[in-house]
Structure formats: C-alpha cells, structure tokens
Amino acid sequence: MRQGLLAAVISALLMALGVGVWHLATLPKGGAAGGDSEYAKLVGAQKSAFPTPADVGQKLAGHLRDPFYDRGPNDKGIGVQLAYSIGRVLLGFGLAGALAVPLGFLIGMSPVVYRALDPFIQVLKPISPLAWMPLALFTLKDSNVSAVFVIFVCSIWPMLINTAFGVASVRRDWLNVARTLEVSPLRKAFAVVLPAAAPTIMTGMRISIGIAWLVIVAAEMLVGGTGIGYFVWNEWNNLSIANILSGILAIGLVGMLLDFLFARLQKAVTYVE
Amino acid sequence: MSRFGCNCGRHQSQGEHDVEAHAVEEALLRATVRRELLSLIGRSAALAALASVFPLSAAKEAFAQSAKPEKTRLKVGFIPITCATPIIMAQPMGFYARHGLDVEVVKTAGWAVIRDKTLNKEYDAAHMLSPMPLAITLGVGANAVPYTMPAVENINGQAITLAVKHKDKRDPKSWKGFKFAVPFDYSMHNYLLRYYVAEHGLDPDRDIQIRAVPPPEMVANLRADNIDGFLAPDPVNQRAVYDGVGFIHVLSKEIWDGHPCCAFAASKEFVTTMPNTYQALLKAIIDATAYARKVENRKEIAAAIAPANYLNQPVTVVEQVLTGTFADGLGNVRKVPDRIDFDPFPWHSFAVWILTQMKRWGQLKGDVDYQKVAREVFLATDASRLMAEVGLTPPKSTYKSFSVMGRAFDPMKPKEYVDSFSIKRA
Numbered sequence: 089m090r091q092g093l094l095a096a097v098i099s100a101l102l103m104a105l106g107v108g109v110w111h112l113a114t115l116p117k118g119g120a121a122g123g124d125s126e127y128a129k130l131v132g133a134q135k136s137a138f139p140t141p142a143d144v145g146q147k148l149a150g151h152l153r154d155p156f157y158d159r160g161p162n163d164k165g166i167g168v169q170l171a172y173s174i175g176r177v178l179l180g181f182g183l184a185g186a187l188a189v190p191l192g193f194l195i196g197m198s199p200v201v202y203r204a205l206d207p208f209i210q211v212l213k214p215i216s217p218l219a220w221m222p223l224a225l226f227t228l229k230d231s232n233v234s235a236v237f238v239i240f241v242c243s244i245w246p247m248l249i250n251t252a253f254g255v256a257s258v259r260r261d262w263l264n265v266a267r268t269l270e271v272s273p274l275r276k277a278f279a280v281v282l283p284a285a286a287p288t289i290m291t292g293m294r295i296s297i298g299i300a301w302l303v304i305v306a307a308e309m310l311v312g313g314t315g316i317g318y319f320v321w322n323e324w325n326n327l328s329i330a331n332i333l334s335g336i337l338a339i340g341l342v343g344m345l346l347d348f349l350f351a352r353l354q355k356a357v358t359y360v361e
Numbered sequence: 362m363s364r365f366g367c368n369c370g371r372h373q374s375q376g377e378h379d380v381e382a383h384a385v386e387e388a389l390l391r392a393t394v395r396r397e398l399l400s401l402i403g404r405s406a407a408l409a410a411l412a413s414v415f416p417l418s419a420a421k422e423a424f425a426q427s428a429k430p431e432k433t434r435l436k437v438g439f440i441p442i443t444c445a446t447p448i449i450m451a452q453p454m455g456f457y458a459r460h461g462l463d464v465e466v467v468k469t470a471g472w473a474v475i476r477d478k479t480l481n482k483e484y485d486a487a488h489m490l491s492p493m494p495l496a497i498t499l500g501v502g503a504n505a506v507p508y509t510m511p512a513v514e515n516i517n518g519q520a521i522t523l524a525v526k527h528k529d530k531r532d533p534k535s536w537k538g539f540k541f542a543v544p545f546d547y548s549m550h551n552y553l554l555r556y557y558v559a560e561h562g563l564d565p566d567r568d569i570q571i572r573a574v575p576p577p578e579m580v581a582n583l584r585a586d587n588i589d590g591f592l593a594p595d596p597v598n599q600r601a602v603y604d605g606v607g608f609i610h611v612l613s614k615e616i617w618d619g620h621p622c623c624a625f626a627a628s629k630e631f632v633t634t635m636p637n638t639y640q641a642l643l644k645a646i647i648d649a650t651a652y653a654r655k656v657e658n659r660k661e662i663a664a665a666i667a668p669a670n671y672l673n674q675p676v677t678v679v680e681q682v683l684t685g686t687f688a689d690g691l692g693n694v695r696k697v698p699d700r701i702d703f704d705p706f707p708w709h710s711f712a713v714w715i716l717t718q719m720k721r722w723g724q725l726k727g728d729v730d731y732q733k734v735a736r737e738v739f740l741a742t743d744a745s746r747l748m749a750e751v752g753l754t755p756p757k758s759t760y761k762s763f764s765v766m767g768r769a770f771d772p773m774k775p776k777e778y779v780d781s782f783s784i785k786r787a
Contacts, residue, residue, distance in 0.1 A: 130681055130688035132603045162468040163670035222473075229481035231474070312470035321470060325441060325577035326673040327604060 107141045114140045139330040147330040148337065166319060166338055173308065173315040174342065176232075177300045180239025184296065188244045189289065192251025193277065196285070202252065209248065217242035217303050221310055231311040235304070242303045243296035250292025254285030286357035294350040301343045316342075430638040433462055437642075438469045438478055438487040440544075441672045442576050442594040443682050444515045444623035445488040446662060447703060449672070451649040453665045460645040462638070468671070471575035472545040479628070480506060486627035486642060488514065492715045494626045494738050496547040501724055507629035510707055511643050511740040514623040514650065518682070518701030519550060519613035520598040521557070523590035524583055525606060528691065533561035542574035542582060542591035549613075549622050552718040554592040557616055559784040560766050565722075566786070583607050594622065595682040595701065596674050601690070603678050608690025612700060617765040619702075621711045632740075643743060646705070648751045653703040659683040705748060707739035709759040710772035717775045723786030731775045 139147075155167030195202045217238045224234035258281050266276045308317025316339055323331035439445040449466055451457050457464040469475040472490060476497065479487045494508040523530070530536065536558065543550040551573075555565040565571060574582055576597050582588050584606045591597070592613070601607030613620060625646050632639045652658055663680040666672050672679060681687035685700035712735035719725040736759075745755030760772045770778055779787055 127688050127692060127694050130603075130677065130686075130694065131605065131690075132675065159668075160670040161465050163668070222477075225474075225477045225481070231478055231481075231483060310470060311474055312468060318470075321577075322468070322669070322673055324581060326669070327580060327600070 111141050114138050139333070143330045144333045148334045151331075151334050151338075162322070164314065166316070166334070169314060169316045169319045170338060170342055173304050173317065176235050176308075176315065177239055177297070177304050177346075180236040181243045181297055181300050183236070184240045184244040185247055185293065188247035188292075189251050192248045192289070192292075193255050193281070195248070195252040196255025197281075202256075209245070213245045213249075215241075218306055218310065221307065225311070231313060235307045235311060235315075238307045239300045239304055243300045246295040246299065247289070247292040250295070251285065251289045254288025254292075255281055257288075258284040283357075283359070287354065287359070290350065290354040290357055294347065294354055297346050297350055298343070301339075301346055305339055430461055430641050431635040432485070432638050435462060435464045435485040435638070435642065436467055436483065437464055438467050438475045438484040440472065440475060440488060440576060441468055441674075442623075443596055443666075443672070443679060443701060444518060444594045446653050446666060446683070446701075447514055447646050447649040447705075448488045448625060449666045450653065450662050451645050453671070454649070454652075454662075456645045456649040456652070457642075460641045460648070462641055462645060464642070464645075466671070470577075472548070472573075479626070485631060485638075486625065489624055489626040490545055490548040490550075491621045491624040491711065492547040492549065492552070492719070493545070494624065495712060495715055495734060496719070496724070498738050499725065499729075499734065501547070501719065508626060508738060509629050509632050509740050510624045510626045510738050511632070511639075512625045512646055512650070512705040512744050513621045513707050513711070514625060514703065514705075516619050516621055516702050516704050517612070517614040517699060518622055519553070519592060519594050521554065521590060521592045521610045521613075522583070522598045522601050522607040522690075523610045524586070524588075525608060525690070527589060528608065531610065533558055533563060536563060536589075537568050538570075539589040540570045540572065540587070542572055542579050542588045542593065544576050544594060545573050546724070547719075549620060549715070550592045550594070552715065552722075553613055553616055553620065555722060556718070556765060557592075557611075559782070560768075562784075564784050580604060580606060596672065596678045599678045599682050599687060600674065602688050603675065605690075609687075612697065614697070614700060617763070618699075619704075619763065620765075621708070624707070640743070640747075644747045644750065647744065647747045647753070650703045650705045651748075651751045651753050654753075656684075656698060705744055705753070706755060707741050707744055708756075708761060709735040709739055709741060710761050710763070710770075712739045713760075713772045713775050714765075714770055717770075717779050720775075720779050720787050721782060721785045 151166040155165045157165040158168060195205060220238055220241055221234060224237045225231060228234050228237060262280055262284060263276070266280050271279070304315065305317040305320065308315035309321040310317075312318050312321060316335060320332055320335040320339075323335065437448060439448050452464060452466045467484065469478065469487075472493070475484075475487050475489065476493060478484050479489075480497075489510070491510060491513060494510040497506055497508040499505065541554060543554055545551065551571065554571065558565050558569060563569060572588075574588070574591070576594055579588075579591050579593050579597050580601050583591065583601055584604070590607070590610070598607070598609055602609060613622075625643070627639065627642075653662055660680060660683070663683045664676055667674050667676040667679045682701060685698040686694065686696050687700070689695050709732070713731045716725065716729055716731050716734060720729060739759075741759045748755040762769065762771055764770060768781075779785065
C-alpha cells in the first residue's frame with residue numbers, strides 16, 4: 089500500500105516536472121519586431137509557434153465542453169471523431185477475430201495445416217497494413233470499407249498466431265483424459281481446448297486491439313473523411329499544434345482504455361493449474 | 362435571366378427551360394448520332410437532320426414535365442485550397458440549394474484519394490486539377506475511364522514559394538540540387554514549375570528534385586526543411602508567409618497570366634446517366650464562379666470558406682489570397698488584384714497545352730490527337746451556354762493563342778510546339 093502511494097506521488101511529480109519544463113520552454117519571447125504595421129497585420133505574430141500547456145489546456149477544455157457537435161461533414165466534435173474510429177476498429181477487429189480464432193484452432197490442432205499455411209503467414213505478417221491501402225481502395229472501391237479492411241489485416245496475425253500456439257500447447261494429459269473418456273471432438277474443442285487456450289488467445293486479442301488502434305489513426309490520416317486520424321490531419325492542415333496535441337492525448341486515453349478492457353478479459357479467463 | 366417564367370410556362374425561368382430542352386437534344390443526339398458524325402457535321406446540323414425525322418419539340422415538351430434532377434443529394438469532394446473556392450462556397454452561400462440540390466462538400470486528403478474516391482463513385486463529382494481528367498481519360502497514371510471537365514474553377518492563384526533561408530537565391534540558375542514539392546504529377550503546378558526552371562536552363566529531372574506532396578502538408582514540410590520550396594496552390598503559399606517559414610518568389614500569374622488551374626470534374630457516366638443533375642450542378646458552380654469573379658465579393662467569400670468545415674485557415678490568410686493585397690514574406694505588401702481569378706470557360710487550347718506538356722515530359726507516350734481529346738474532355742458547349750445564363754460572356758471560339766514566359770503557343774500546332782523545346786523527355 090505504501091509503495092502504491094509512493095509510486096503515485098512520483099508519477100504526479102514527473103507530470104508536474106514535464107509540464108513545468110514545457111511551460112518554461114514555450115513562454116512567449118517578448119519584444120516582437122514592430123516595423124511596418126500594415127505588413128505586420130498580414131503575417132501571424134508567433135501564432136503557430138509551439139503552444140504553452142495553458143493553450144493546450146484551453147483547447148482541450150473547449151473540445152471536452154462540446155465533444156459531439158456536428159457543423160457539417162468536415163467539422164465534427166472530437167467525441168464524434170473518436171466514435172467513428174472506435175467503430176471502425178471494433179468492426180475490423182471483430183471480423184479478424186471471427187476468422188483468426190477458428191483458423192488458429194485448425195492450425196493448432198493439425199501440424200499439416202500449420203506447415204501448409206506457415207509460409208503465407210510468415211510473408212504476409214510483416215507487411216505494414218497501410219501498404220494495403222492503395223490496393224484496398226482500388227479493389228474494394230470504398231474508403232470506409234478499405235479502412236476497416238486495413239484494421240482487419242493488421243489485427244488478424246497476432247490473434248491467429250496466438251490461437252494456434254495456445255491450441256497446440258494444450259497439455260497432452262488433458263487431451264488424453266478426454267480421449268479415454270471418449271468425448272466427441274466438438275465437445276473436446278469447446279470443453280477442453282478452448283478454456284485451456286483462452287489465456288493465450290486473449291493475449292493475442294490484446295496485442296491485436298493495440299495494433300489496430302495504432303493503425304486506424306494512420307489510415308484515417310491517409311483517406312480522411314471522419315475519425316480521430318482525420319481530426320489530427322485536419323489540424324495539421326491548419327498547423328494548429330494545440331489541437332493536434334489535444335487529439336494525441338485523446339488517442340492515448342482511448343488506447344489505454346481499450347488495453348485495460350482486454351486486460352480485464354484476459355484476467356477473467358486465466359486459470360491456475 | 363427572366364424572372365417571369367419561360368415560353369412553355371412550366372419553369373421558373375427561361376434558363377431552366379433551356380437547360381431541359383438542351384438535355385433532350387443532347388440525349389437524342391447521343392442516342393442516335395455517332396460521335397464521329399457529330400464532330401464532323403456539327404451539333405446544329407445533326408439536330409436539324411434529326412428534327413426532320415423525329416418530333417423533337419414534342420419530345421422536349423414531354424421531357425419538360427419530369428425534368429427534375431434525377432438525384433438531389435450529392436457528394437462532391439474537394440481539397441482544402443482556394444482553387445476550389447466556387448465548389449466550396451456554393452455550399453455555405455446557398456448556390457447549390459438555389460439550383461435544387463442538396464450537396465455535401467467533403468474534404469479529401471490528397472489528389473490520389475480524390476481520384477480513387479471519384480472513380481469508386483463515393484463522390485458524384487469532384488474538384489480536380491485540370492490535367493487530371495485528361496490523364497484519367499487517357500489512362501495515364503490510372504485506369505482509363507472516360508472523364509469530363511465541364512468547367513475550370515480558377516485561373517492564376519498559384520506561386521513558387523521558397524524557404525526563408527534562400528532569400529538571396531532569387532535566380533533559378535542557383536537552384537541546382539533543390540528539392541521542390543508540387544501537389545501531384547498531373548498538375549498545372551508540375552508543368553509550370555518544370556517549364557519555369559527549364560526556361561532558365563535547368564533540367565527539372567536532373568538538376569532539381571520534384572516530389573508530389575499534398576498541399577496541406579507542404580508548409581509543415583517546408584518548416585521541417587524537407588523541401589527547399591514548392592509551386593503550390595494557395596492558401597499554402599500565403600500560409601508559409603504567415604508562419605514565417607517561406608517567401609513568395611514568383612506568382613504563377615507572372616509565369617503565364619491567365620493559366621487554368623483547378624477544375625470541376627465528373628465521369629462521363631455521371632454526365633450521361635444523370636443529365637439533369639449534371640446540368641443543375643454545373644450551373645450552380647458556374648453561378649458561384651461568376652459571383653467569385655467580382656472583386657467586391659471576395660472578402661465575404663473569404664469569411665465563408667475559411668472555417669474548419671472548409672479550408673480551416675485563419676481568415677486573414679484566405680483574404681490576402683482572394684483580395685490580392687498580401688505580405689510577400691520579404692517585408693513588402695504587394696497589391697495584385699488578379700493574383701487569383703475565376704473563369705469557368707474550359708478552353709480547348711488549355712487542354713492542348715496541358716497535353717503538350719504531358720508529352721514533353723514523357724508522361725504521354727505515342728501519338729495523341731490533341732484536338733480530339735480536348736474536345737471530348739473539356740465540355741465547352743455546356744459551359745458556354747450556362748455561362749450566358751448566369752450573365753457571363755462566353756467566348757465565341759474554344760481556341761485562343763497565348764504565351765507562356767514570352768514563348769508563343771499556337772494550339773493548332775501542338776507537335777511543333779513540343780519539338781521547339783530543347784529540354785524535354787519526348
């Protein structure tokens with residue numbers, strides 16, 4: 089308990105130190121060049137220099153006060169944008185799970201299938217999901233579907249590999265017990281293998297959702313339209329660092345939340361031998 | 362335009378009546394007369410021949426009763442730059458609504474994306490660079506899809522901006538090894554930059570590096586020292602000045618006064634399957650262009666298109682671009698009222714010039730029938746009719762000669778023009 093308290097105090101101090109350094113480093117430098125006043129009016133005076141913590145706080149408060157506004161197709165609140173991104177991630181992730189878990193089961197159960205599919209997995213796994221984007225746009229002919237496809241592609245591998253590994257490493261004793269009791273194959277899969285492999289499968293899912301969240305931001309910056317990635321891109325366009333930082337913070341918080349959720353699920357299926 | 366109805370009394374204006382009548386003619390011509398024949402004997406002759414065997418006026422009457430746009434909810438894509446002014450402003454300022462359309466204008470991340478989204482029919486029509494419909498039709502850098510460009514958006518309105526550290530390198534001869542950005546390979550920007558440096562004796566492929574960067578990302582790249590300069594659409598140039606990272610070396614107007622830049626483009630399929638929608642959309646955009654042409658409206662337009670939903674830029678930056686009173690980044694306030702101007706007419710001679718540059722830089726291989734491509738993609742007939750309806754004066758001919766940096770261009774002799782350059786890839 090005392091350790092927890094100490095850690096919290098250190099965290100708070102680090103945070104204060106970081107913000108303090110940031111604040112000092114970005115204090116406006118006094119004595120802006122006067123010169124021709126007509127000219128000075130036409131150029132921004134330090135406006136897009138790096139913002140102070142107070143600037144960012146102010147922007148962030150503004151975004152949080154009204155997170156769900158909708159002023160036309162290209163200007164929506166940060167909450168709406170996050171909802172779009174989370175929706176895409178969950179859809180792509182869900183589809184990937186629906187394919188990866190059964191396929192992983194098959195691979196894990198059968199060494200032959202494992203060997204047959206291994207070369208494909210090894211080649212496809214390291215491809216950056218964003219490299220698929222132009223191909224997806226060309227063949228799927230829809231930018232939304234393409235974004236979901238990219239999420240699908242990036243989240244499938246950790247789940248597939250972890251499921252296969254988890255299924256393959258179920259203890260032989262348990263399988264032998266199932267065999268001596270003459271359990272049907274289906275029942276064996278659901279009553280013995282699945283619970284035994286569940287923690288490993290959940291680990292795969294947790295890795296996948298993390299990657300999916302990383303990728304969606306980049307994908308949305310690429311195709312635009314909606315989503316938190318588009319929000320960041322749109323503010324980059326406007327060179328508004330304060331807004332970009334707000335977006336970054338939101339991305340971090342949602343990512344943490346997703347990870348936390350899957351950590352909880354993982355804990356729920358973990359067993360002690 | 363008359364406010365008291367048309368000849369037949371079923372329309373609010375003679376203009377609307379004419380639009381429908383024309384659509385009927387157009388549809389009939391398409392259905393019955395081969396394109397080659399049409400271009401050979403001309404539109405009016407073909408119509409006269411048709412009228413002798415087909416009750417054309419009766420068809421127009423019948424058609425008039427159901428000539429509402431086939432589709433009123435449309436999506437039009439745009440890139441957040443001032444070239445798209447008419448397409449963008451038509452939304453907040455009500456030009457689309459006035460012509461019976463409910464248009465959603467959607468901001469898009471780059472030219473390749475806008476091309477793909479339009480080809481995929483996510484967008485009904487889009488803001489494109491004027492060389493793009495030509496390139497798409499010819500299948501250069503994309504699958505060949507018959508494309509059309511019914512209207513030019515803006516003329517002039519681009520500039521070469523250099524990083525502040527190059528303040529003393531105003532002579533292009535000292536640019537060897539520079540890295541430049543242009544918005545897209547098939548852009549006026551690319552062709553104008555290549556033309557400009559080549560006229561100063563630099564080979565754009567060997568002496569400098571040119572890369573495609575989406576306009577919104579250019580200032581960030583200039584600040585990060587990734588590039589030495591760019592030939593870019595506004596407000597990018599003005600934004601670089603506003604942020605103190607660059608200065609305006611030369612306006613594109615000073616390279617070729619009156620050059621086209623961006624365009625309103627749609628697939629041939631859209632134009633033919635939804636003629637009424639297409640006519641209404643084109644008219645709304647030409648109407649907006651006519652409004653943007655007037656200098657006194659420019660401040661109002663700047664305020665309408667600067668918010669986050671559209672350009673997402675400080676109002677003063679957009680205003681400096683549209684009014685032509687701007688800071689040049691070197692401490693001077695310049696006043697160039699026609700820094701950007703708006704003129705919808707899709708001159709066929711523009712298309713021919715663009716094709717000569719595609720040829721010159723090796724983007725286009727083999728022989729090209731310059732005039733034929735120009736006629737098929739740049740839909741001058743529709744534009745001139747609708748221009749007259751909104752109070753602009755369309756030109757009589759679709760060809761005009763002009764000169765670029767003092768070198769005369771004769772649109773009737775494209776081949777000779779390409780051959781006359783010493784620096785070329787063709």
